[in-house]
Amino acid sequence: xxxxxxxPSRVICKSGTSVxxxxxxxxxxxxxxxxxxxxxxxxxxxxxxxxEGSKATYEQGVEKDKFLINHxxxxxxxxxxxxAHPEDSSFYICSARDLGRGNTEAFFGQGTRLTVV
Amino acid sequence: QQQVKQSPQxxxxxxxxxxxxxxxYENTAFDYFPxxxxxxxxxxxxxxxxxxxxxxxxxxxxxxxFNKSAKQFSLHIMDSQPGDSATYFCAARGSARQLTxxxxxxxxxxx
Numbered sequence: 001x002x003x004x005x006x007x008p009s010r011v012i013c014k015s016g017t018s019v020x021x022x023x024x025x026x027x028x029x030x031x032x033x034x035x036x037x038x039x040x041x042x043x044x045x046x047x048x049x050x051x052e053g054s055k056a057t058y059e060q061g062v063e064k065d066k067f068l069i070n071h072x073x074x075x076x077x078x079x080x081x082x083x084a085h086p087e088d089s090s091f092y093i094c095s096a097r098d099l100g101r102g103n104t105e106a107f108f109g110q111g112t113r114l115t116v117v
Numbered sequence: 118q119q120q121v122k123q124s125p126q127x128x129x130x131x132x133x134x135x136x137x138x139x140x141x142y143e144n145t146a147f148d149y150f151p152x153x154x155x156x157x158x159x160x161x162x163x164x165x166x167x168x169x170x171x172x173x174x175x176x177x178x179x180x181x182x183f184n185k186s187a188k189q190f191s192l193h194i195m196d197s198q199p200g201d202s203a204t205y206f207c208a209a210r211g212s213a214r215q216l217t218x219x220x221x222x223x224x225x226x227x228x
Contacts, residue, residue: 004160006160034216041221042220043218043219043221044206044218046217049215091158093160093161095160095216097214105151105166106151106163106216107163108153108160108161108162108163110159110160111159111160113158
């Protein structure tokens with residue numbers, strides 16, 4: 001199957017700092033990538049849809065100035081959590097659709113555990 | 118508003134038994150229904166998926182049953198193994214190509 005690599009897998013940062021999470025499709029091109037947030041023992045909540053070369057579309061209630069998304073190429077999307085606070089601590093997961101498979105299947109990265117102290 | 122309802126929240130099955138997880142949806146525009154398996158600290162992995170024009174799909178020990186009129190679909194895991202212990206999510210894809218996830222089922226298979 002297609003591979004989506006997410007980096008870092010874990011990060012601890014201080015309150016007020018910014019953290020960047022990378023999502024790469026390693027063996028396929030993805031015009032669309034999705035960013036999710038997952039709290040312990042809960043489901044995945046879609047934060048935003050990232051389209052290559054254009055602005056991301058954010059879900060209702062997600063602060064676009066806090067969660068900056070950049071999708072500069074067909075294989076890379078980044079999520080930057082700005083001015084992080086402890087309540088931003090969560091598991092962040094990206095996913096990408098494979099153009100070569102007709103945009104049917106979505107493949108997920110391994111997730112990033114963010115802890116803000 | 119939750120568009121995909123998943124049950125049960127947790128499930129305990131003996132090794133060799135059948136695990137059954139159910140999902141129901143509301144939006145008739147959904148056109149693709151995947152199931153994902155997630156281990157702790159990892160991202161979800163696609164397990165099996167079905168389209169609404171098919172009533173059943175089987176891949177190895179995993180089977181999806183789909184009832185379009187009832188707007189329900191289920192995952193059956195035959196001969197469940199301890200290695201199947203994980204959280205399972207059903208999902209549905211809408212017209213915007215986004216996935217809506219169920220609330221998840223924590224499956225524990227006892228040895």
